[in-house]
Amino acid sequence: MPALAPPLIAWYGENARDLPWREPGFGAWDVLVSEFMLQQTPVARVIPHLEAWLARWPTPAELAADPPAEAVRQWANLGYPRRALWLHRAAVEIRDRHAGVVPADVDALLALTGIGDYTARAVAVFAYGQRHPVVDTNTRRVLARAIDGQAQPGPPSRRDLDRMSEVLPPGRSDAAIVNAAAMELGAVVCTARTPRCAVCPIADRCAWRAAGYPDTGDTRRKQAKYEGSDRQARGAILRELRDAASHGLPVDGILAGWPDSRQRDRALDSLVADGLVEAADGVVHLPR
DNA sequence: GATACGTGGAT
DNA sequence: TATCCAAGTAT
Structure with a gap:
């Protein structure tokens, strides 16, 4: 060598x-x-x-x-x-x-x-x-x-x-x-x-x-498309919560205009699982 | 070992 | 415009 x-x-x-x-x-x-x-x-x-x-x-x-x-x-x-x-x-x-x-x-x-x-x-x-x-x-x-x-x-x-x-x-x-x-x-x-x-x-x-x-x-796998992905939905949820007051947002207000409500729910669940988001009594907020 | 995980600039 | 890529980690 x-x-x-x-x-x-x-x-x-x-x-x-x-x-x-x-x-x-x-x-x-x-x-x-x-x-x-x-x-x-x-x-x-x-x-x-x-x-x-x-x-x-x-x-x-x-x-x-x-x-x-x-x-x-x-x-x-x-x-x-x-x-x-x-x-x-x-x-x-x-x-x-x-x-x-x-x-x-x-x-x-x-x-x-x-x-x-x-x-x-x-x-x-x-x-x-x-x-x-x-x-x-x-x-x-x-x-x-x-x-x-x-x-x-x-x-x-x-x-x-x-x-x-x-x-x-x-x-x-x-x-x-x-x-x-x-x-x-x-x-x-x-x-x-x-x-x-x-x-x-x-x-x-x-x-x-x-x-x-x-x-x-080229053995690399193609990077998954971001547009329309769960990752994009997670990012959008987190952006809303960063901009929100510390007491959080009502869960129904999260990503209200998102085209795929199933995807929105999935993203929210995964954020909770990761500890990036907490949800209780219909309110969602960043971890305290 | 394969997969999911953000975002924006460069080509 | 679409794709590539960026001082990785946890599961």
């Missing part, structure tokens, strides 16, 4: 974007919040929400002291609102189990609500400087191309972590940079749609390039 770390470190030093979470003084809680928001959401959309969130809740304890409804409201239209609920739960867990301090241990982080393989290691590495592999969708694509010679990565696997481990240099600081650099490269150069191989720092050792850019059979 070609050595990827040296050119990645050099390239990152010259080309890393200026992003809030790369500023000195960006703390562990700040990193944790940013990683929640970045789950499946583009950087450009996250930045303004992140700054507003941290201005309102500079510590986990401050978020935990407010009801989950406020977290869901502040989340606004960022998407996947369960993340707001989970981030609030994680803040409560940090307050109750870790004395209000974001844990540095990967297993302790994994035990928090809403934190999985990626976020746990991202916090351990980027907030606390530990040496672990951090593998997101960008890194998986870079590894698939540079090492496997495939245009697109296969489905996510725990083995991805082992593969990234082999790329990391020995030192903690360099390892953290290589983790960040692989993500950055996938985000701005080795992109999904139109890779910019002409400016890629590892093009000279890329297996995909050496093989003539073979087109991997």
Whole structure:
């Protein structure tokens, strides 16, 4: 396997974007919040929400002291609102189990609500400087191309972590940079749609390039259509409830003009099941 | 391992 | 206009 770390470190030093979470003084809680928001959401959309969130809740304890409804409201239209609920739960867990301090241990982080393989290691590495592999969708694509010679990565696997481990240099600081650099490269150069191989720092050792850019059979499943979906109905309900007063709305008034009343009921039930919505005595409201 | 889960910008 | 895609997680 070609050595990827040296050119990645050099390239990152010259080309890393200026992003809030790369500023000195960006703390562990700040990193944790940013990683929640970045789950499946583009950087450009996250930045303004992140700054507003941290201005309102500079510590986990401050978020935990407010009801989950406020977290869901502040989340606004960022998407996947369960993340707001989970981030609030994680803040409560940090307050109750870790004395209000974001844990540095990967297993302790994994035990928090809403934190999985990626976020746990991202916090351990980027907030606390530990040496672990951090593998997101960008890194998986870079590894698939540079090492496997495939245009697109296969489905996510725990083995991805082992593969990234082999790329990391020995030192903690360099390892953290290589983790960040692989993500950055996938985000701005080795992109999904139109890779910019002409400016890629590892093009000279890329297996995909050496093989003539073979087109991997498109194994990805089509994303379900959003228009007319249950997801859209959930989003519309939550939007109404975010805009409503804290005492909520009468259940009959929810999505009153929705074309499919069965779908509306299904969406409402699923939101209740997720804990994003509470319903009692004919009134629906965000979780208190 | 497959599936459900938001939203909006880019192509 | 339709489709693709985005720093994943829980079930």
